[in-house]
Amino acid sequence: MRGHRLFGIGLGAILLLASCGGSTGNNTGTQKSVGGVLTIDNESGALWQCDFNPYNGSVNGQSFGILYEPLVYDNLLNDQKTNWLASGYKWSADSKTLTFTIRSGVKWSDGQDFSADDVVFSFNLLKQFPAADLQSDWSVLSSVTKQGSDQVVMTFQQAAVPNFYQIAGQTAIVPQHIWSAFKDPASQPVKQPVGTGPFTMSACTGQNIAYKRNPSYWQKGLPYIDTVNYPAFLDNDPANAFLAAGQAQWGGQFIPNIDTYYVGKDPHNNHYWFPPIDNINVWLNTTVAPLDNKAVRQAMAYGIDRGAVSQKGEFGYEPAGNQTGVLSPTFDSWIDKGQADKYGYKLDVTKAQGLLQSAGFSKGTDGIYKDASGKRLSFSIINIAGYTDWVASVQVIQDNLKQVGIEIKPVNLEATSYFDKLFTGNFQLAYGSVNTSPGPSPYYELRNSLHSATTASIGQTAAGDYGRYKNPTLDGLFDQFGQTTDQAKQHNLIKQVEAIILEDVPIIPVTEGVAWYQYSTKDFAGWPTKDNPFAAPAPWNLPDWEVTLLHVYKKS
Amino acid sequence: MSYLVRRLEFFFITLWATLTMNFILPRIMPGNPAEAMLVRYHGRVSPQTIKAIEVAFGLNSNESIFQQYLEYLRNTVTGNFGTSVTFFPVPVGDVIKQGLPWTLGLVGMATIIAFALGTLLGMLSAWRRGGIFDAILPPVFIVISAFPYFWLGLLFLLAFALTLGWFPLGFAYDLTDSINLSWSFAGQVLWHGFLPALTIVITSVGGWILTMRNTMITTLAEDYVKMARAKGLSPVRIMLMYAGRNAILPNLTGFAMSLGFVISGAILVEIVFNYPGLGFTLLQAVHSEDYALMQTLFLMITLAVLLAVLAADVLTAILDPRTREQG
Numbered sequence: 001m002r003g004h005r006l007f008g009i010g011l012g013a014i015l016l017l018a019s020c021g022g023s024t025g026n027n028t029g030t031q032k033s034v035g036g037v038l039t040i041d042n043e044s045g046a047l048w049q050c051d052f053n054p055y056n057g058s059v060n061g062q063s064f065g066i067l068y069e070p071l072v073y074d075n076l077l078n079d080q081k082t083n084w085l086a087s088g089y090k091w092s093a094d095s096k097t098l099t100f101t102i103r104s105g106v107k108w109s110d111g112q113d114f115s116a117d118d119v120v121f122s123f124n125l126l127k128q129f130p131a132a133d134l135q136s137d138w139s140v141l142s143s144v145t146k147q148g149s150d151q152v153v154m155t156f157q158q159a160a161v162p163n164f165y166q167i168a169g170q171t172a173i174v175p176q177h178i179w180s181a182f183k184d185p186a187s188q189p190v191k192q193p194v195g196t197g198p199f200t201m202s203a204c205t206g207q208n209i210a211y212k213r214n215p216s217y218w219q220k221g222l223p224y225i226d227t228v229n230y231p232a233f234l235d236n237d238p239a240n241a242f243l244a245a246g247q248a249q250w251g252g253q254f255i256p257n258i259d260t261y262y263v264g265k266d267p268h269n270n271h272y273w274f275p276p277i278d279n280i281n282v283w284l285n286t287t288v289a290p291l292d293n294k295a296v297r298q299a300m301a302y303g304i305d306r307g308a309v310s311q312k313g314e315f316g317y318e319p320a321g322n323q324t325g326v327l328s329p330t331f332d333s334w335i336d337k338g339q340a341d342k343y344g345y346k347l348d349v350t351k352a353q354g355l356l357q358s359a360g361f362s363k364g365t366d367g368i369y370k371d372a373s374g375k376r377l378s379f380s381i382i383n384i385a386g387y388t389d390w391v392a393s394v395q396v397i398q399d400n401l402k403q404v405g406i407e408i409k410p411v412n413l414e415a416t417s418y419f420d421k422l423f424t425g426n427f428q429l430a431y432g433s434v435n436t437s438p439g440p441s442p443y444y445e446l447r448n449s450l451h452s453a454t455t456a457s458i459g460q461t462a463a464g465d466y467g468r469y470k471n472p473t474l475d476g477l478f479d480q481f482g483q484t485t486d487q488a489k490q491h492n493l494i495k496q497v498e499a500i501i502l503e504d505v506p507i508i509p510v511t512e513g514v515a516w517y518q519y520s521t522k523d524f525a526g527w528p529t530k531d532n533p534f535a536a537p538a539p540w541n542l543p544d545w546e547v548t549l550l551h552v553y554k555k556s
Numbered sequence: 557m558s559y560l561v562r563r564l565e566f567f568f569i570t571l572w573a574t575l576t577m578n579f580i581l582p583r584i585m586p587g588n589p590a591e592a593m594l595v596r597y598h599g600r601v602s603p604q605t606i607k608a609i610e611v612a613f614g615l616n617s618n619e620s621i622f623q624q625y626l627e628y629l630r631n632t633v634t635g636n637f638g639t640s641v642t643f644f645p646v647p648v649g650d651v652i653k654q655g656l657p658w659t660l661g662l663v664g665m666a667t668i669i670a671f672a673l674g675t676l677l678g679m680l681s682a683w684r685r686g687g688i689f690d691a692i693l694p695p696v697f698i699v700i701s702a703f704p705y706f707w708l709g710l711l712f713l714l715a716f717a718l719t720l721g722w723f724p725l726g727f728a729y730d731l732t733d734s735i736n737l738s739w740s741f742a743g744q745v746l747w748h749g750f751l752p753a754l755t756i757v758i759t760s761v762g763g764w765i766l767t768m769r770n771t772m773i774t775t776l777a778e779d780y781v782k783m784a785r786a787k788g789l790s791p792v793r794i795m796l797m798y799a800g801r802n803a804i805l806p807n808l809t810g811f812a813m814s815l816g817f818v819i820s821g822a823i824l825v826e827i828v829f830n831y832p833g834l835g836f837t838l839l840q841a842v843h844s845e846d847y848a849l850m851q852t853l854f855l856m857i858t859l860a861v862l863l864a865v866l867a868a869d870v871l872t873a874i875l876d877p878r879t880r881e882q883g
Contacts, residue, residue: 039731046840047654047832049643058644187645206654206832208731231731237710238726238830241718245725416845 032224034213036554038524039229041248042539043239047206048232052193054172055125055132055185062209062230064172065543067109067195071100071119074169076536076544077275077330079440085114085173085196086152091485095159100152100168106218108175110194119152120144121176131186135166159483162447165439170542198223198550207232224526224553230539243518250527250548251518252538258317262518269522273530273537274317276327276512277438278445280390282381282397283422283430283467283507287458290371291379291428295359296406297505302355303404304397305347310511313393321509324498325449326442328512334442336495343502352404369405378407381429382421385412393511394431422466425458433513434464442494447478450506469506515541526551559879563869567862574858579628582847583621632855638848642840648852651837656819658728659833662749663818666756671811673757674764675804681765682772682803683795694766701762706824709755713828716751723751726830752829756822760814764807771803778802805876812868816861820853 044061052063071086083089086100106114123144126133140160147153154167174185175194182188193201196218199211211228233239236253243251244262251272255262263270282300284291291297306320322328323345326335353363361369361377369377383394391412398408408429413421419435421427436448447464448454452475454464462468474497481493501507517537519527528537528548535547631638637648681690700708717723729735729744775781776799784794823835834853841849873879 046642047837049646049651051646056644058642187639189645203732203734205734207727207729210732229731231727232832234830234836235827238828241713242725242830245718247725 032526032553033556034224035226036224036524037227037229038225038250038549038552038554039231039248040250040252040539041231041233041239041243041518042250042252043233043236045234046232047234048204048209048230049189050191050204050206050209051189052201053185053188053190054174055129055134056187057134060134060172061540061542063190063193063195063201065197065546066199066211066228066549067193067197067201068172068174069196069546070169070171070543071173072164072168073543073547074165074440075534075547076277076438076440076541077533079165080534081169085119086168089168091161095161095483095485096156098154098156098164098167099147100154102150102152103218104150106196107216108177108194108196109200109214109216110175110178111216112175112177114173114175114196116146116150116152118176119173120146121180122171122173123152123154125174125179125185126171129185131184135170137163137167137171141167161485162439162441162443162482165444169440170437172543197546199228202227219550223550225524225549228549246520246522249520249522249524250539250552251516252540253516254317255516255518256315258518266520266522269520270518271521271527271529272516272518273528274514274516275530275533275537276319276330277515277536278433278513279321279325279327279449279509280318280393280431280433280511280513281321281449281507281509283427283432284505285425285428285430286467286469286506287425288428290375290377293359294504295355296361296377297508299352299355299359299404300401300406301345301505301508302348302352303401303406304508304510305400306510308347308400309393309396312396314389314511318389318511318514321512323502323505323509325446325501325507325509326494326498327445331442334491334494336498339495339499339502345502347400349403356405363405367402367405368407376407377405378409379428380409380411381431382411382413382418382427383431384415384418386415390431397431397510423461425456425460425462425466425468427466430466431510434466436464441490442497443478443481443490446494446497446501447481450501451475451478467506471500471504471506474500521555523554524552525555526553559873560870563866567866570862571859574862575629575632575855576625578851578854578858579625582845582850628851632851637852640841640849641846642844642849648848651849652834652852652856655832655834655837658831659819659822659835661745662752662825662831662833663756663822663835664815665749666753667760667811667814667818669753670757670760671764671807671814674761675768675807677761678765678768679772679795679800679803682769682776683791683799685773685776690769694762694769697762697765701759703759704824705755705759705822706828708759709752709825709828712751712755724748726828728832749831752822752825752831755825755828764811767807767810768803771806772799775799775803801875805872808872808875809865809868812864812871813861816864817857819860820857 048062049059051059052067054060054064054068069085071084072089073082073084083103085103085106087103088101090099091097100119102116102119108114123137123141127138127141130138140156140158140163141154142157143155145153173196178194179185198214198217198219200214201209202212203210209230211230213223213226217223231242231248233242239251239253240255240261242248243255244265246266258272262272282304284297284300286292301323306322310316310318310320322340323343324335324340328335356369356377361371364370364376381394383390385391391410394408394410398410401408422430422432434445434449436445438445450465450469450471452465452470454462455468455470456462458468477493477497481490484490515536515538521527528535528551534551535541536544537548539545640646640648640651643651677693681693684690713725717725724747728748729741733741733744735741781794781798784798820835820838822833823839825831826833826836837849838853840846841853
C-alpha cells in the first residue's frame with residue numbers, strides 16, 4: 001500500500017540498467033483447469049505478523065476478501081453489485097430498512113455451516129466493540145436482527161443508501177462459533193483463520209503467506225488457482241526487481257519508467273493498467289483571506305496546467321484531473337460534459353488575470369497581483385517532502401501561477417506534521433488527497449471533501465473538508481443523495497454538485513491518484529483489464545483482490 | 557579493581573541517562589501514532605478506521621507524563637515492553653524476536669569477519685611494509701570503503717542476482733520454506749545471506765586494515781620488538797604475540813562498539829536485499845511513532861553498546877597490565 005506514492009526513484013533508476021530476459025508468450029490456452037502457483041508482488045513495508053483478523057485495521061489486508069467475505073461485492077470502479085454471502089437484498093421504501101437474504105449452502109472452512117446467525121453476530125460484535133468497527137457501520141445503523149431462518153434485517157438511524165458500500169461491501173463476516181470466545185475482537189491475534197473465502201491460509205512466515213485453494217468453496221469449481229504466495233516486501237525497489245524478474249505475476253506498486261523496466265522485459269506478457277481512484281487536489285483554506293474570495297479561487301483554477309503537472313510531476317502515470325471533481329475515466333457516466341465545457345478550466349492566463357482585475361486586484365511591479373490595500377497574492381502550500389512526485393507537481397503549479405501573477409511558496413513537510421496541519425486547518429494551501437477510502441461512485445470522495453459535516457473548526461481535526469468549506473446547498477444535495485436508491489436521481493444530484501464545484505471552486509483537483517496494477521499473462525489469464533474492469537485491480541484493493549483471484553486461471 | 561568499579565559506575569550512570577533520554581525523545585516528535593498510520597497506508601484508511609485504531613491503541617489515556625515515566629521504568633526493569641503500534645496487537649518482544657536472529661546472524665557475522673580479516677590484513681601489510689601487499693591493499697580498500705554500501709549492494713544485486721541469477725533476489729531463505737533445522741535450510745540461509753554479508757564486509761574491512769596497519773607500524777619500532785628479534789624468536793610469533801597483541805588494543809574498543817551497534821541492523825542493506833532484520837523494524841517504529849517498539853530497540857542498542865564497551869574495558873585490562881596499575 002505504501003507503493004501508492006512514487007518512492008525511491010533514484011534507487012530504482014540504478015536497477016533500471018538490468019538487462020532483459022526475453023520470452024515468448026502463448027495466449028491460446030482457454031481451458032480453465034485447476035492449478036498453478038500465483039505470486040503477489042505488493043510492497044507491504046513490513047514483515048508479516050501472521051495475524052488474520054479482518055477487524056484489525058493494520059492486518060486486514062491479508063485476510064479480508066480472500067479468507068473472510070462481505071455480504072455483497074460492490075465493485076469500487078463502477079458500483080456493480082454482485083450478491084455474495086447474501087443471495088439478495090431489499091431496501092424499504094423510506095431507505096431506512098435493509099433486508100438481506102442470506103445464502104444457503106455456504107460452509108466455513110472448518111466444515112461448519114454458515115448461517116444468518118453469523119451475520120447478525122458479526123454486526124453486533126462491531127456494535128459491542130467500536131474499535132473493531134473499521135467502517136463505522138454503527139454510525140448509521142440502529143439495529144441488526146434475524147428474521148425467519150435466513151433473513152437479516154438492518155434498520156438505520158436515517159436514510160443511508162450510500163453506506164451500503166461499507167456495510168454490505170466492506171464488512172467482513174466472521175464465524176460465531178469461533179469468534180464468540182474472543183474477548184477483544186479488535187486486537188485478538190487470529191493465527192488459524194476460519195472463513196468462507198475461496199482460499200485458506202496454509203502457511204505463514206514473516207517473509208511469506210501461502211494461501212491454498214478451498215476445495216469446498218461455495219462458488220462451485222472456483223477458484224482455479226491452487227496456491228497464492230504473498231511475500232512481504234520492505235520497500236518498492238526489491239519488490240519491483242522481483243516483479244520484473246518474472247518471479248511474481250501480480251504487482252501493485254509504483255514502478256519508475258515502467259515501460260522499459262517492466263513491460264520491456266517481456267512486451268508480449270507484461271502489462272499494466274492504472275485506473276484512477278481519487279483526486280489529488282490543491283486544498284484552499286476558505287477561512288483565510290483572500291482565499292475566501294471566489295474570484296481568486298477561480299483564477300487559480302484557470303492558472304494551473306493540469307496536463308503539464310501530470311506529465312512533469314507524475315510521469316504521465318497519474319492522469320490530469322478536472323474541475324468537476326469527478327474522476328475520469330472511472331466515473332465518466334457521472335460527468336456533466338456540457339457544464340464542464342462551459343467553464344473550460346485549463347491554463348488560461350488572460351482569463352485568470354481578467355478575473356483578478358475585475359475583483360479589484362492590480363498587478364504589482366514584481367508581477368504579482370495585489371489587493372487595494374497592497375497585500376500581495378502570495379500563499380504558502382504545504383506538501384509531503386517524501387512524496388517526490390507531489391513535490392515536482394507543486395513546482396509546476398508554482399510556475400503556472402507565477403505566470404498569472406499569484407505567488408506560491410512550497411513548504412515541504414515531514415508526513416506526520418503535514419497531516420497534522422492538514423487535518424487541523426493550519427495551512428493556506430495544501431496539496432494532497434482526502435485520505436478516506438475511496439468509494440464506488442463520485443459521491444464518496446466529494447462528500448468527504450466538501451460536506452461541512454466532515455469539517456471542524458480551525459485547530460480541531462477534520463475528517464474531511466480540510467478547506468473548511470461550508471455550503472448548505474451542497475450539503476443538502478449530498479444528504480438527498482443518501483436518501484435515494486434511484487440511479488437517475490443520483491446522477492442528477494451529482495450534476496448539481498459538479499455545478500457548484502465548477503462555479504465556486506472550493507477545491508482544485510489537479511491530478512488523479514491511481515490503483516497501481518501490473519500483471520503478467522505469461523502463465524496466467526483472466527486478469528481485470530481496462531475493457532473488462534470486473535474488479536479494482538490492485539492487490540491492496542479490498543475485497544476486490546478476492547474477485548480478481550477468482551477470475552485468474554493458469555494457462556494450460 | 558578500582559578500575560573496574562569506576563567502569564561499572566560509569567556504566568550505570570550512562571544507562572540511566574539513556575533510559576531517560578529514550579523516554580523523552582520520542583515524545584517530543586510531532587504527530588501521533590494514529591496519524592503515522594495514515595502515512596503508512598497512504599491515506600487508504602478512512603478517518604473512522606483511524607478513530608477505531610486510536611481507541612484500540614489506548615491513545616486517549618490521561619496519564620501524566622511523570623506517571624508514564626515511572627511506569628516506563630518499571631516496565632523496562634520487569635521486561636514488559638508493551639504492545640507494538642506498528643504491528644498491532646503483537647507484543648514488542650515478539651516483533652523483536654522475529655528480526656533479531658537474522659540481524660545478529662548477518663550483521664554480527666559480517667562485522668566479525670570484517671574485523672578479523674581487516675586486522676589480519678593490516679598486520680600483514682605493516683609487517684611487510686612497502687611490499688606489493690602493502691602498496692595495493694590499503695589504497696584499494698580506502699577507495700572501496702568510501703562507497704555507500706547500499707550502492708554497492710544494489711550493484712551486486714544487479715550483477716549477481718538479477719543478471720547472472722547466481723544469487724536470489726532478496727529474502728533470508730526460500731520464500732515458500734519455513735524455518736527448520738536441516739542442512740538444506742542452512743544452505744538456503746547462507747546462499748541468501750551471501751551478497752548482503754559480502755556488501756557489509758567489503759565496505760567495512762578497509763577501516764580495520766588501515767587502523768591496524770598504522771598502529772602496527774608504530775609498535776614494530778618499539779624496543780621490545782627489536783629485543784624479540786634479537787633473541788631470534790620466530791617472525792610469526794613476533795608478529796602475532798609481540799607486535800600484534802599490542803597493536804590491537806586501540807582497535808578493540810572500536811570493535812566492541814561496532815558489535816554493540818550490530819543490533820541496530822543495517823537498514824539499507826536490509827532494504828536493498830529485502831532482508832528481515834531489526835534495522836528496518838527500527839526505521840518503521842520511528843516512522844509509525846511506535847513509542848514502545850522504538851524505546852525497546854533503542855534500549856537494546858544502548859545496552860548492547862554499553863555492555864560491549866564494558867567488555868572491551870575488561871579485556872583491555874587483561875591484555876594490558878598498565879591499565880590495571882594506573883587505576
